[in-house]
Amino acid sequence: MSTYSLQDQRVVIIGGSSGIGLAAAKMAADLGAHVVIAGRSQARLEQAKQFLNRENIEAYSLDNREERQVQLFFDKVGGFDHLFTPGASYVRGPVTASTEVSESSFKGKFWPQFYAAKHAAPHISKSGSMVLMSGAFSQRPLNDGASYAACNGAIESLGKALAVELSPVRVNVVSPGTIWRDGEEGTARGAAFEEYKSMSLLQRTGYNEEVAHTVIYLMTNSFTTGSTLYPDGGYVYL
Numbered sequence: 001m002s003t004y005s006l007q008d009q010r011v012v013i014i015g016g017s018s019g020i021g022l023a024a025a026k027m028a029a030d031l032g033a034h035v036v037i038a039g040r041s042q043a044r045l046e047q048a049k050q051f052l053n054r055e056n057i058e059a060y061s062l063d064n065r066e067e068r069q070v071q072l073f074f075d076k077v078g079g080f081d082h083l084f085t086p087g088a089s090y091v092r093g094p095v096t097a098s099t100e101v102s103e104s105s106f107k108g109k110f111w112p113q114f115y116a117a118k119h120a121a122p123h124i125s126k127s128g129s130m131v132l133m134s135g136a137f138s139q140r141p142l143n144d145g146a147s148y149a150a151c152n153g154a155i156e157s158l159g160k161a162l163a164v165e166l167s168p169v170r171v172n173v174v175s176p177g178t179i180w181r182d183g184e185e186g187t188a189r190g191a192a193f194e195e196y197k198s199m200s201l202l203q204r205t206g207y208n209e210e211v212a213h214t215v216i217y218l219m220t221n222s223f224t225t226g227s228t229l230y231p232d233g234g235y236v237y238l
Helices: 019-030 042-052 067-077 099-120 146-165 188-197 208-220
Strands: 010-014 034-039 057-061 080-084 124-133 170-174
Touching: 010 019, 010 099, 019 034, 019 042, 019 080, 019 208, 034 042, 042 057, 057 067, 067 099, 080 099, 080 208, 099 124, 099 146, 124 146, 124 208, 146 170, 170 208
Parallel strands: 010 034, 010 080, 034 057, 080 124, 124 170
Antiparallel strands: none
């Protein structure tokens, strides 16, 4: 068996019904994995299953902001080999933003991944891995997201701490830059995509598949743990 195969391994992706999570689910399935996807939208989960078009796909509704739901989800899933946690929902704002905005990235991104790691730990294979997701804003914040930058930095520190605490389970973090979304042309988000081009060495936004490729590397390379990788087109270096 190839070192970089996921043949007959079980991969859990919370946030696997769209975006980076769905791209990672497809790559894992293509490498022979049995894939479990979870997300808040049942409609998106059904669409994802149709897109993946595989018999070895399971899908579960899950609000990963609710710890009890996360615990019950992993109890239901049982034993598995790899976890990826891209699912997040938050609002970004400056330090003067409301408490609700300031707390949203921690409530919608940090704590859901903390809960996932906590309740996945009893079920994950000792030869398996966890991949958390932060964002390049942790290393190069702009002027409208103090709590968001702090949240991403906290996730990267969490990954290092869990690599120590959960060893020999490997724990790493993927920290992408801005990722292109179809249909955003002419919108405020589309303008931000254009701006990102001037802020990265490669002068473009990234694609879901490029980040997913990094995730699969972190799952399959058995000598990598405690690391944070930045598939961001050189955003953190410019």
